[in-house]
Amino acid sequence: MQKSKTQGYVRSIRKFGEQYKESKLGLLGLFIFLFFVFASVFAEVLAPYPIGPTQGDRNFILKPPSSKYLLGTDELGRDMLSMILYGGKVSLTIGILATLITAIIGTLVGVTAGYFGGRTEEILMRFTDVFLVIPGLPLMIVLASLLGATFWNMILVIGIQGWTGTARVLRAQVLSLKEKLFIESARSIGASDTRIIIKHIIPNVLPLIVAQMVLRIGSSILSASSLSFLGLGDPTHMSWGMTLHYAFSVGSLFSNFYWYLIPPGVCITLVVLSFTFIGYALDQIVNPRIRER
Amino acid sequence: MPLLDIQNLKTYFNTRGGKVKAVDDVSFQIERGDALGLAGESGCGKTTTALTIMNLLPSNAEVLSGKVFLNDVDLLAIDEEMFRKEVRMKQMSMVFQGAMNALNPVFRVGDQIRQGILTHEDITKEAAWERVRELFSLVGISPDRAREYPHEFSGGMKQRVIIAMALSCNPDLVIADEPVTALDVIIQAQILELMRDLREKLGLSMIMITHDLSVIADTCNKTAIMYAGKLVEYASSIAIFKSPKHPYTQGLIANFPSISGELKGFEPISGSPPNLISPPNGCRFHPRCSYAMGVCSKEEPETVELERGHFVSCHLMK
Amino acid sequence: MAIILGMGRVIAKRGVYAIMLIFIMTIINFFLFRIMPGDPVAMMVSPSITAEVRQILLTKFGLDKPMHIQFIKYIQQLLKGNFGLSFVYQRPVIDLVLERVPNTVLLLLSSYVITVILSIILGLIAAWRRGGKLDISFTIFGLWMHSMPIFWLGGLLLLFFSVRLGLFPVIGVSTPWLVHENIFSYISDVAHHLFIPMMTLGIGNIGGMFLITRNSLLDIFSEDYILTAKALGLSNRTILFHNVLRNAMLPLSTIILMRLGFIIGGAVTTETVFTWPGVGLLIYNAVMQEDYPLLQGAFLIITISAVLANFLAEVIYGYLDPRVRYE
Numbered sequence: 039m040q041k042s043k044t045q046g047y048v049r050s051i052r053k054f055g056e057q058y059k060e061s062k063l064g065l066l067g068l069f070i071f072l073f074f075v076f077a078s079v080f081a082e083v084l085a086p087y088p089i090g091p092t093q094g095d096r097n098f099i100l101k102p103p104s105s106k107y108l109l110g111t112d113e114l115g116r117d118m119l120s121m122i123l124y125g126g127k128v129s130l131t132i133g134i135l136a137t138l139i140t141a142i143i144g145t146l147v148g149v150t151a152g153y154f155g156g157r158t159e160e161i162l163m164r165f166t167d168v169f170l171v172i173p174g175l176p177l178m179i180v181l182a183s184l185l186g187a188t189f190w191n192m193i194l195v196i197g198i199q200g201w202t203g204t205a206r207v208l209r210a211q212v213l214s215l216k217e218k219l220f221i222e223s224a225r226s227i228g229a230s231d232t233r234i235i236i237k238h239i240i241p242n243v244l245p246l247i248v249a250q251m252v253l254r255i256g257s258s259i260l261s262a263s264s265l266s267f268l269g270l271g272d273p274t275h276m277s278w279g280m281t282l283h284y285a286f287s288v289g290s291l292f293s294n295f296y297w298y299l300i301p302p303g304v305c306i307t308l309v310v311l312s313f314t315f316i317g318y319a320l321d322q323i324v325n326p327r328i329r330e331r
Numbered sequence: 332m333p334l335l336d337i338q339n340l341k342t343y344f345n346t347r348g349g350k351v352k353a354v355d356d357v358s359f360q361i362e363r364g365d366a367l368g369l370a371g372e373s374g375c376g377k378t379t380t381a382l383t384i385m386n387l388l389p390s391n392a393e394v395l396s397g398k399v400f401l402n403d404v405d406l407l408a409i410d411e412e413m414f415r416k417e418v419r420m421k422q423m424s425m426v427f428q429g430a431m432n433a434l435n436p437v438f439r440v441g442d443q444i445r446q447g448i449l450t451h452e453d454i455t456k457e458a459a460w461e462r463v464r465e466l467f468s469l470v471g472i473s474p475d476r477a478r479e480y481p482h483e484f485s486g487g488m489k490q491r492v493i494i495a496m497a498l499s500c501n502p503d504l505v506i507a508d509e510p511v512t513a514l515d516v517i518i519q520a521q522i523l524e525l526m527r528d529l530r531e532k533l534g535l536s537m538i539m540i541t542h543d544l545s546v547i548a549d550t551c552n553k554t555a556i557m558y559a560g561k562l563v564e565y566a567s568s569i570a571i572f573k574s575p576k577h578p579y580t581q582g583l584i585a586n587f588p589s590i591s592g593e594l595k596g597f598e599p600i601s602g603s604p605p606n607l608i609s610p611p612n613g614c615r616f617h618p619r620c621s622y623a624m625g626v627c628s629k630e631e632p633e634t635v636e637l638e639r640g641h642f643v644s645c646h647l648m649k
Numbered sequence: 650m651a652i653i654l655g656m657g658r659v660i661a662k663r664g665v666y667a668i669m670l671i672f673i674m675t676i677i678n679f680f681l682f683r684i685m686p687g688d689p690v691a692m693m694v695s696p697s698i699t700a701e702v703r704q705i706l707l708t709k710f711g712l713d714k715p716m717h718i719q720f721i722k723y724i725q726q727l728l729k730g731n732f733g734l735s736f737v738y739q740r741p742v743i744d745l746v747l748e749r750v751p752n753t754v755l756l757l758l759s760s761y762v763i764t765v766i767l768s769i770i771l772g773l774i775a776a777w778r779r780g781g782k783l784d785i786s787f788t789i790f791g792l793w794m795h796s797m798p799i800f801w802l803g804g805l806l807l808l809f810f811s812v813r814l815g816l817f818p819v820i821g822v823s824t825p826w827l828v829h830e831n832i833f834s835y836i837s838d839v840a841h842h843l844f845i846p847m848m849t850l851g852i853g854n855i856g857g858m859f860l861i862t863r864n865s866l867l868d869i870f871s872e873d874y875i876l877t878a879k880a881l882g883l884s885n886r887t888i889l890f891h892n893v894l895r896n897a898m899l900p901l902s903t904i905i906l907m908r909l910g911f912i913i914g915g916a917v918t919t920e921t922v923f924t925w926p927g928v929g930l931l932i933y934n935a936v937m938q939e940d941y942p943l944l945q946g947a948f949l950i951i952t953i954s955a956v957l958a959n960f961l962a963e964v965i966y967g968y969l970d971p972r973v974r975y976e
Contacts, residue, residue: 063789168673171959172952175914176932180681180948183936256796263798264918268933282801286922291808292819299808303801310796318792387879390780419882427880432873437895447881496881 057323064319070312074305078127085120089276100288103297110297112281113288121281122301128277130309132193133259139197140258141251144204149239151205152212153231163209170202175264182270189272196261204250211243249320256313263306278302332403333360334536335384335504340397342376342383349608353379355560357397358634359642361504361553366530366537368547368568370583371557372604377540380557381506385425386414402503420451420500426493426507433493434481441467441477444496451500466495470525487518491525498529506538511546523549544587548572556580559605559615562634566641576643578620614646622647659967667960671953678949679723682941683716732946737938742946746928752822753927755839756846757916763851764858764912765905771855772862776870777889787859795856800918803849807922810845818842820924846923854912858904865900869893902969906962910955 058064077084087093087107094115095107103110109118151162181195215238224238265271266279273280285298342354354376361367369377382388384399384406399406401422406414427433435443441463448459464474470491481489490510497505507526511519527550530537539551547554547568554571556564556579564577575581582600602619605611611618617627626646635648726732732742771791775784811817818824822842829835869875870893878888920929928947935943 063792168670168677171670171910171955172674173910173913173955175917176948176951179917179932179936180944183939183944184681260796260798264800264914267798267800267918268921269937279798282798282804286804291804292812294808294812296808299801299804303798303805306801307793307797311793314792314796385880387876415882415884419880425880427873427877433877435874435878435892435896437898438892443877443881446883446887450882450884450887493877496877 054323058319061319061322063315064322067312067315067317067319070308071316074126074130074309074312077123078130081123081127085117085123087117087120089116089120089124100293100295100298102295109301110295112284112298118297118301121276122278122305125276125278125281125302126305126309128189128275129259129262129279129306132189132196132262132277133255133309135193136196136200136258136262137251137254139194140200140204140254141247143198144201144250145208145243145247147201148205148208149212149243152209153216153239159209162205166202166205169199172199174199175261178261178265179268179270182265187270187272189275192262192265192270192272196258196265200254200257200261204247204254207246207250208243211246212239215239215242245320245324249317249324252313252320253317256310256317259306259310259313278306333400334363334365334402335361335538336398336400337380337384338398338400340380340383340399341395342379342388342397343393343395344389345391345393346608351607352560352610353392353607354383355610357557357560357562359555359562359565361536361538363503363536364534365553366539366551368551368554369538369540369557370542370544370547370554372542374604374607375557376560377557378508381425381508381538381540385419385423385506386411387425416451420447420502422502423504423506424497424500424502426497426505426510428490428509428513431513434489436481439478439480440484440492444477444492444499447496448499462499463495466499467492469498469529470495486514487522490514490518490522494522494525494529498533498535501533502535504536504538506540508540509542510539512541512543519546526550544572544583556583559610560607561615561644562642563616563644564642570638570641576637576641576648577616577645578622578647579616614644656964656967660964663960663963663967667956670956674952674956675724675727675949676720678945678952679720682945683719727949732950733942735935735940735943735946737934737940737943742943743950745931745943746947746950749926749928749931752925753916753920753929755822755843756850756920756925756927757912759843760847760850760854761909761912763847764854767851768855768858768862769901771859772866773889773893775859775863776866777885779867779870784863788863791856791859791863793856794853795860797853798918799849799853799915800922802853803846803919803922806845806849817845822926846919846925849923850912850915850919854915857911858908861904861908862901865904866893866897868900869896872896899970903966906966909958909962913951913955 087095091114095111095117096115098107098111099115100113101107101111103118107117107119109122111117112121147162147166151159151166177199178195181198182192185191185195224233229237262271262277263279263282266277267283267286269283271277271280271283279302281302282299285295285302288295288298290296290298337360338358340354340357341352344351344353357376357380359367369380371377379388379392382392383394384401386406388394394407397407401418404418406418409418434440441460444463444466445456445459448454448462449456452459454462460477463477467474467477472488472491472495476484481492484492494510497507510526511522514522523546526537529535530550537551539547541547551568554564554566554568555562556571556577558579564571564575564580566576571580572584572587575584579600582598585598600619605615605618611628613626613628613630614620614623614632617623620627624646630646632644632646632648634642634644636642637648730743732746734740735742735745738745771787775787778784807819811819818841823835823838824842827838829838874896875888875892878892883892916927917929917932919925920927921933924930928951932944932947932951934940935947
């Protein structure tokens with residue numbers, strides 16, 4: 039019995055892999071994503087210079103790209119290329135961790151609301167509606183400035199506001215699952231609610247959760263870069279958004295320090311784009327409505 | 332000279348799984364005044380044939396070869412604009428399943444018909460509206476109802492609207508695709524009677540596509556049976572029902588209940604329709620045929636004219 | 650007659666809901682700024698004050714009273730229109746916000762018009778030629794816009810068109826020292842300043858709306874009645890712009906109204922980049938200067954506006970879609 043279940047999983051993973059391979063966008067996204075993950079993980083090895091605030095080269099402040107500093111330097115004399123490499127690690131970590139929080143909250147709310155229905159569902163959905171109406175970025179700004187701009191606070195702040203979409207989608211999915219008879223039969227033989235949720239519901243909504251998460255990582259990274267740009271980032275953890283913040287604050291726009299402005303933005307765009315592509319490809323596979331057309 | 336002459340038509344669909352040979356070398360003719368019933372199981376290619384003639388195929392379809400002569404003009408050879416302006420509605424029109432979504436919910440039904448008329452005829456909007464009202468009377472709907480929206484009509488009435496629409500520019504040929512399938516039996520009878528009357532009154536030629544043999548028996552003077560993308564038998568309806576020659580047709584007719592005949596049970600044709608991406612070699616019906624011989628799995632049968640006007644495609648006929 | 654009754658029902662139902670939401674927002678807003686770590690007095694006045702001054706202010710502002718009494722006083726003040734006093738500007742928050750609202754509304758609405766028009770046109774073309782070169786390139790463009798930080802796009806456009814090419818002004822909503830003889834010269838001055846920020850937000854927000862529009866249109870294209878239209882011999886142009894567009898009006902209106910709320914966030918960062926004196930820039934300054942009363946008041950006003958905008962959208966939608974009126 040156990041063996042055939044594992045075989046079943048292996049088979050569906052393989053089938054998923056085949057379907058995914060057909061999506062050119064999905065593959066491109068995956069490739070870009072892996073590239074950035076590699077660059078981030080091996081940042082220490084790949085970065086030519088250290089990026090501590092006191093470790094800059096005083097003789098090379100705000101210089102354009104040269105053979106010594108491939109992407110130029112910032113106002114503290116630090117190498118842009120190294121800043122980018124280390125920044126990737128920060129940005130990606132924030133994005134992924136914040137999304138984990140979003141996924142957990144979204145799943146809890148969505149599945150509970152969908153499964154239990156009635157009063158619980160109503161209350162949870164009203165709760166979701168409140169969060170839905172509050173504009174996301176202003177809320178994050180307020181929370182971040184009240185809690186203090188640290189690395190972990192930013193993850194928390196981003197994580198606790200993006201879950202509404204996931205909750206709604208999951209609730210819809212659970213509602214349609216409930217229609218299917220196997221839930222009825224599980225209940226009638228006396229299975230407890232927790233057991234049904236864990237054994238039957240979660241495995242079925244897992245692909246949807248993953249697809250949602252992939253899309254949310256992209257928007258989490260964008261939110262983080264917006265917050266950092268506005269000055270609410272953690273100076274001790276230089277993300278790409280923070281780099282852009284300093285780029286603007288030293289007047290790169292007016293003095294045409296293009297090497298300071300362009301690389302962080304390009305990286306943010308590429309990474310988010312990769313998640314968007316991957317999410318798009320996943321959606322094509324997981325979402326039955328699109329398949330029919 | 333036949334009104335419609337289809338020669339060696341091949342329409343394939345490009346899908347993820349491969350090429351679906353939906354219509355594979357189909358040929359037949361219709362004379363002026365004929366009503367041809369095109370019958371067969373779901374997926375046998377009858378609707379695809381109609382869509383090919385009407386140039387309404389989806390984007391993944393490909394007409395590989397064949398000619399479709401309507402009034403001596405090969406429809407597959409003329410350009411889109413010509414087809415749209417000269418052939419559509421004026422020479423040939425289609426009756427869809429009205430009970431479904433064939434009518435646009437946000438426009439009045441009269442406006443939808445009038446739009447078609449004005450595209451093809453140089454008359455005033457008021458004159459076109461008058462014609463719409465006349466058409467409604469013709470199909471048995473109160474003319475004032477032309478101002479209403481589709482959701483205000485019942486299934487049977489919507490079907491009448493669709494029929495009115497198809498007749499609006501006086502076509503020579505009307506192709507009806509399962510026009511009564513979604514309706515209940517009493518309404519079915521009414522609509523079929525309407526179509527019979529209109530045919531007589533207006534001298535229409537018709538192709539009636541359906542899987543329901545009783546509909547064909549009621550309205551069509553000729554019948555063509557399709558199976559797995561091939562035309563297997565073509566004859567007058569009387570010949571098909573009284574003396575079917577192809578084993579598949581025989582199987583279909585055998586299960587067709589007769590009020591005056593003896594009591595007997597159903598004898599379903601064993602097996603299921605083949606995969607059209609890789610159909611069986613030779614005669615496509617041979618895996619299900621109780622008369623299959625050795626040659627049936629190797630060669631495709633030729634079409635033989637057994638008697639005048641009765642064509643069969645089966646190795647048994649030699 | 651039925652329409653008026655139905656609309657009344659919608660307004661009443663949604664109105665009650667909106668008021669409830671506003672009340673909840675107020676509660677959240679109040680407790681948010683009280684529960685957060687930090688000294689409430691310091692937050693209200695200035696982060697750096699002496700102990701005696703602090704004690705005086707504590708009593709003066711009633712911060713030593715129990716929480717529920719503070720809350721009641723807060724509501725009372727709100728109902729009088731008092732959203733607090735900005736520490737940095739030494740003016741009522743409500744005045745500061747109202748001064749800047751026109752600028753933000755101008756920016757948001759003008760850019761949204763651009764977003765909507767572009768999304769519909771691109772979406773139509775992409776859906777009609779599904780899978781074709783245009784569809785693929787538009788889709789990639791949409792996904793790209795969806796992934797790019799809008800403030801960065803703004804910065805780049807500013808750098809290129811305003812700084813390097815000198816075609817557009819760099820800061821603000823109008824030229825401060827310019828004296829205008831008539832209203833037209835003032836309008837053209839503002840328009841000149843508005844152009845780049847408007848294009849930034851307009852194009853930057855295309856991504857999501859384009860994709861949803863395209864999907865809605867694809868749904869419509871696969872409907873049977875479009876096949877009927879083709880069989881009727883209508884030209885492609887007629888089908889697209891007469892039939893499909895009419896059918897799309899309802900789902901498109903929904904999309905347009907419902908997505909209005911998402912663009913507010915982009916306004917804050919864009920106003921910062923372009924130094925556009927709107928509510929977004931006000932919030933940015935409040936954060937930078939630790940002006941918590943201003944932040945709290947402005948945030949509350951923004952959330953209330955969002956609820957009201959939502960309410961308006963639902964009422965308009967109730968008018969457009971008859972089915973909603975009978976719920």
